[in-house]
Amino acid sequence: MNTPRRHLLRLLAHIMSLLIVLIGAAWMWPDFSAFPAMEACSMIAGYLSFLLIGLTLLIGPIKSWLPGRWTAACLSIRRDVGIWAGLTGILHVCLVLILFEGEPKLYMISDTRPDQTGGWLRLFLYAPPESGVWPIPNWSFTGVANYLGAIAFILLLALLCTSSGRAEKWLGGSAWKRLHLANPWLFLLVLFHGLIYIQSIKGEPHSFSDLLVFAVVVWFVRSLSFGRTVLKRRR
Template sequence: MNKTNRVQLRLATHGAALCFVGIASAWMWPNFAAFPAMETCSMIAGYLSFVFIGLSLLIGPIKSWLPGRLTTACLSIRRDVGIWAGLTGLLHVALVLILFDGEPNLFIVTGNQADKASGWLGLFLLTPPDPGMWPLPNWSFSGVANYLGAIAFGLLLALMCTSSNRAEKWLGGSSWKRLHLSNPWLFLLVLFHSLIYVQSIKGEPHSFSDLLVFAAIIWLARSVSFMQTVRKRRR
């Protein structure tokens, strides 16, 4: 693939991703009518980041089923899809921090809001019973989800910031590959983060099925691709 084709492919990928974000946001927005606007934007961005991470995992199996001449194109698409996962994840986290910097109006079922530290620290810490003590870790249901989300965001940010040829050269091929092979772990962290929040947020449109069906499709595609690869190597 020459430079011109590579640039055109990247522009097409980013254009398609932008259209997907717009269409998906417009489709999901009415379902979140009961939530404040900023919280709606945050949740939609979180869902979109989850979908983009999953799509980046699907491109690997799809690549193995296509002719070899398309490998370079698939890798380019996967890299740009990963960048969009990082951008939407960054938006999700930024909006959550802004929400908690004031008085959050979140529909949390578990945990006592009054026991949480002020501001965004309340996502992770509880106010100590004695003012002279250090804040306590928030091991409530939603608190564990926040810890998982923070770990996932750190990993997602590392993957997004190293999604370039320059970063690959700077890190070295083996180190870069080792970092980017953590993508399935990132998906699992985001999945459990989302499942816990689905359990701790009241009402629709949150549903286990939305997340688990998508995760099952990715697991099935990657399992089939793995078994095919093992069969080919044995032959």
């Protein structure tokens, strides 16, 4: 693919990703209108990041069904969609940290305890009432969800920071590929992070179907692609 065409393709991929973000946010906003604005934005950004991560997992199977000349284009599109998944994920995390550092406190949290640590550390730690005792991990449902989210965020940052040809050359092709093969694990981490929050923290407008329907679609398409690849190799 020549350079002008590659730049045009990347521009179109970024425009389409931005449209997905804007249209998705506008579509979800009425359902979140009961929440404070910043909290609503944090949740919408989380949903959009999950959606975009899933789209990167769908592009691979779609690539395998297209003629070989589409391979480079699909890889470029997947990389740019992944960048937007990273940006929306960072926005989600930043807004949550801001909300926990000051006002307003998260409206969705229902399991607050008087011995929680201050600021955003309360997402992960409890402060025992005894003075001089180190904080202990928060192993409640919400604490586990937050740990899953933190692991997902670290992995998301690693993928985002290496989403360039320069990073691929610096890491080496095999190391770069191994790192980016973790994308399905990122999707699962975000999925379980969201499901635990939906189950233990939030009520309407949230439901399991918000995440599970799309997760099933991703699993089904990738399973079809895997089965097709296995059959082709056996012929």
